[in-house]
Amino acid sequence: MNTRLAPVLSRIDADLDASLDRLMTLLRIPSISTDPANKADCLKAAEWLVADLKSLGAEAELCETPGHPMVYGKIGPKQDSGAPHLLFYGHYDVQPVDPLDLWDHDPFAPFIETRDTGKVIRGRGASDDKGQLMTFVEACRAWIAEHGEMPCTITFFFEGEEESGSPSLIPFMEANKDRLKADLALICDTSMVAPGVPSICSQLRGMLKDEFTLTGPTMDLHSGHYGGPALNPLREISNIVASFHDENGRVTVKDFYDGVEEVPAEILEQWKGCGFDEEDYLSGVGMSESHGEAGYSTLEQQWARPTLEINGLWGGYQGPGTKTVIPSEAHCKITCRLVGTQDPDAIRENLRAHVESRLPKDAKVTWNQDLDGSPAAVMNTARPEFEAARQALSNEWDREAVFAGMGGSIPIAGFFTTILGLDSMLVGYADDDDRIHSPNEKYGLKNFHKGIRSWARILDAVSKA
Amino acid sequence: MNTRLAPVLSRIDADLDASLDRLMTLLRIPSISTDPANKADCLKAAEWLVADLKSLGAEAELCETPGHPMVYGKIGPKQDSGAPHLLFYGHYDVQPVDPLDLWDHDPFAPFIETRDTGKVIRGRGASDDKGQLMTFVEACRAWIAEHGEMPCTITFFFEGEEESGSPSLIPFMEANKDRLKADLALICDTSMVAPGVPSICSQLRGMLKDEFTLTGPTMDLHSGHYGGPALNPLREISNIVASFHDENGRVTVKDFYDGVEEVPAEILEQWKGCGFDEEDYLSGVGMSESHGEAGYSTLEQQWARPTLEINGLWGGYQGPGTKTVIPSEAHCKITCRLVGTQDPDAIRENLRAHVESRLPKDAKVTWNQDLDGSPAAVMNTARPEFEAARQALSNEWDREAVFAGMGGSIPIAGFFTTILGLDSMLVGYADDDDRIHSPNEKYGLKNFHKGIRSWARILDAVSKA
Structure with missing residues (x-):
């Protein structure tokens, strides 16, 4: 019996409604x-x-900051x-909500929905990242x-x-190194590898953002007067987008795979036991198979292989009916993982x-000159705090916690x-079906509740580690 | 001296301001x-x-009609x-006006602009087709x-x-065959082959409209969770659009060229003398060369070769900044000439x-099931009214009128x-640079004025033919 921890967990259970009210207030913004x-x-x-x-x-x-403000706070034991x-x-920032017509409610009027699988918190940011932060x-x-101190x-x-490229982040951190000094950073912005499987991230993909107008x-132009002789930017941008991948789904940009290594066999073996349900993952979004690079498992494609994705592509007439236009411009938004x-x-x-x-x-x-990039990251899972946290999570979720990509x-x-x-x-504590960045985002009420309890356990374990 | 025609032409000159006022009123709608x-x-x-x-x-x-109404009128000699x-x-209908931010004025607040090359009537529909109709x-x-009768x-x-596929046209014509009976139809909705070169159309391209959602x-989806395994509709639609043409600009759709014949050498020769200025035509819209089917002249590409054009292509995020989304849908609007x-x-x-x-x-x-198609048309230029009109136009414009594609x-x-x-x-009487279907549409005031005079001459000549 952990007499320091047990009353904290009881209080979390007793105060859940109040915790939820506070989250709802934040979600309404x-x-x-x-x-x-x-x-x-x-x-x-x-x-x-x-x-x-x-x-x-x-x-x-x-x-x-020159952009949106940072929130800084500090509290310690006496x-x-x-x-x-x-x-x-x-x-505390969230993704845009378009296409708004695909939401079945106001994204900023959060509510609790009861599903067969349990209650969920509905609203933009419920999972990414306001619910997790809270x-x-x-x-x-x-x-x-409970204890009067941390x-x-x-x-x-x-x-x-975070959802708009963090332009102020590096300057702020550079200018506030002393105030941000600590022994270990905790980040709560990731999902569990499968529902109910507590997960500590072992590696993250990096990202490159770019955007161009052709x-x-x-x-x-009018396609009667100019159709034939005229260069059509929509056709040209399609040719370019089509050229980014070969027939095996491999990115054709020069030297793209420099620095990409195959996942060691022992790690692949470990991933097999991590609880990831490939069929659920694919069929949940209408796919019968993985469409990434040939020769790699779904999990490798998701965690350990780089991508070049088109996130937006547009030009010409998008309204009802027909417009016989050859547009002057075409646009493409790209991110690479x-x-x-x-x-x-x-x-x-x-x-x-x-x-x-x-x-x-x-x-x-x-080219849009305002978009940034960041390399991939591998976590230092050998630190004692990782094992302490893994143990704490396993206790809360009643299942072995995993190190997952x-x-x-x-x-x-x-x-x-x-x-x-x-x-x-x-x-x-997010689930993969939380629809983050999509219409109808949600966060399991159980995930929120057990997430709070998990942190209490981690604070207990890590402060003793 | 044509004593029947001359006073009509004088009156047109004298009443030009009033004619213009009436057009402006129509353009404001x-x-x-x-x-x-x-x-x-x-x-x-x-x-x-x-x-x-x-x-x-x-x-x-x-x-x-089930759609927009027809206007029917009749007037004859006593x-x-x-x-x-x-x-x-x-x-009387006009094209949409988007992208609105590329207009330098309200499209439906027409005005007269004085340019180095003469005065122009500015506004949506000035050239296509309200100005021409009037x-x-x-x-x-x-x-x-002048004469008290026609x-x-x-x-x-x-x-x-006309700008939205004419869904009511065929049923109306079928139901009103008797009321529409005549000897010859006149249509005023085309441009001159070059500025100041009066033109009678000898052939028109047909059109097929289609639209699909992939x-x-x-x-x-979130491109972090699903990027790699997920099918990206933007990439797939680009592959499909890129597949529509081969490297010579030839359409690859099966049997697309069935029914397409080469233009006879004598017609090609005739077109050479029609006043079409290829360099002007191309450079006026920022092109240094023709981008159509290899092996065909610019004029053949425009008048005598079929096309498959993408008029709209879109999907994913189009707003400012980045959204790491893999969209569910992508859209493509197509017209073939x-x-x-x-x-x-x-x-x-x-x-x-x-x-x-x-x-x-x-x-x-x-597929959008509401879009229609129509075959190409070749005019019966052997009729005597064509030669009468050609002569009338030559007289008005002081330059040999041409039969042009x-x-x-x-x-x-x-x-x-x-x-x-x-x-x-x-x-x-439109000019090719009238920017019909584009922002900042215009119609030359001289074209309007001489267009009215041209019809007066044609009425005179054809009624005697």
Whole structure:
């Protein structure tokens, strides 16, 4: 019987409705960071979090940036316990909500829905990342309520630009190295490898973002007068997009695979036992098979292989009926997921050269110069805190926790290493079917509840590690 | 000295400002037929035209259809002169105006702009087709004002669905064969082969319209969780679009060129002298060369070769910044320009089979079932009215008028033949740089003025032919 932990867990159970109310309040704020129209909403979410941290007894403040503000907070035990100082990171901004007509409710009017599989919290940001962020804050609240102090020093660091490229993040971290000093970073922005399987991230893919506009004729043309002789940017951009992959699904951009290594056989073996249900994963979104690189398993394609994805492609007339137009411009948004030591800068250069070398005469291309990139990250799972956390998670979920790869990109983990010299531990409670970045996002109520309990257990275990 | 014609031409000159005022009033009505939001505006334009025809002394009425109304009118000489009965066709509907931000004024606030090259009438529909339609109405007005009657019987037939596939046209014509009976149809919806070169159309391309949606995953996906294994509809639709043409710009759809014949050498020779300025045509829209089928001249590509054009292509995120989405759907709008005896129905079938045979597993395609097609048309230039009109046009423009091909599609010419048994003569005064279907449409004031005078001369000549 862990007499320090048990009352905290009981309090979490007893206070769940209040915890949920606080999350709902945060979910009602439409803090879409990529859209300038929501700037005030992002500020509002940050201010709400500052107040929420203060209500724990933490010192907390809103830190202005050229973009959306950071939320900084700190709280420690009354006396130094010798326990590791943890820096907790989450983000309060959310993805855009379009296409809005595919939501079955207002994305910012969250509610609890009862499903056959249990209750879920519905709303944009429920899973990514407001719900996850709040699991940690609520764990701290219960701990303090029960013990009057934290078992170790916690620095809170919440960002409001994670969904829009984090332009202010590096300058802020560079300027605040001392205030962000800690022994280990905790990040709660990941999912579990399968429902009910507690997971600690062992590796993350990096990301390169790019976007181009292909211009042909100097104006929109009538396809009767010009159809035939005219260069059609929609046809040309399709040729270019079609050239990015070969018939085996392999990316054809020069040197794209530099720094990509095959996953060692023992790790592949370990992944087989991690609880990932390939059929569920695929059939849940209408797929009967994996469509990635030939010769790799679904899990390798998701965690350990790089991608080049088209996230947006458009030009010409999109309205009802027909418009016989040959448009002047066509547009393409691209992201690459990176693994191993792939270099985002080198890939950007080769990607652009790939496009430019395929332009027909009379076409030109312009690139969005504001998009960034970040390399992949591998976690230092040999640290004692990882084993302590793994044990704590296994106890909470009543199932062996696993070290799992992740297909997503959380650049902050790389920055904690390069700027602050900090290792990161990523633990999250999302499910893969949470529809993050999609209409009708949700977060399991059980995931929220057990997520709070999990953090309480991790705080207990890691502060003793 | 033609004493019947001369006073009509003088009156046209004297009344030009009033003619222009009437056109401006019509241009202010945003009669975009393809957009349901503008239904009332289409009705308003039709009502205005009925009133305008009545002001000539014509019997005129608005004829309801399931879509936008037809305008029907008739006026004749007081006694049968034995002159041919002419059916005049034009359309009062206009193209959509997007992208609106590329207009330098409100598209429906027309005005006169003075340029180095002369005055132009600015506004959506100025050239296509309200300005052209009104050249004929104003010629009739001047004739009646001067002579108290027309030199031959005229039936007016104005449509409001030309820019949206004319769904009501065939049923209306079928139901009103008797009222539309005439000896020859006149259509004013074409351009001159070069500025100042009066042109009578000798052939028109047909058109096939189609549109499809390619669906992959059953929902929008996060490219971190699904990037790699997921089918990306944007990539797949690009592969399909890229497959429509070979490296010589030839359409690869099965049997696409069935019914396409090479242009005879003597016609090619005739086209060389028609005043078409290839360099102007290309450089005016930023092209240094023709991008159509290899082995054909620019004029052949425009008038005598079929095309498959992408008019709209879209899917995924189009807003500012990045969204790491793999969209569920991608969309493509297509039109084919047809020549010779190409069969729209057969091509539609082969086009759809082409797309469907290239679908990867787990993808499906749905087709817009509401889009039509029409074959190409060749005019009966051997009729005496054609030579009479050619002479009249040569006199007005002080330059030999030409029989020229046209790259556009005016399905009505084909329907006049098949439904009413009528030959059509297409004479128009638009310039190729009128930016019809594009932002900043214009129509030369001189074209409007000389267009009215041209019709007066043609009425005179044809009524004697």
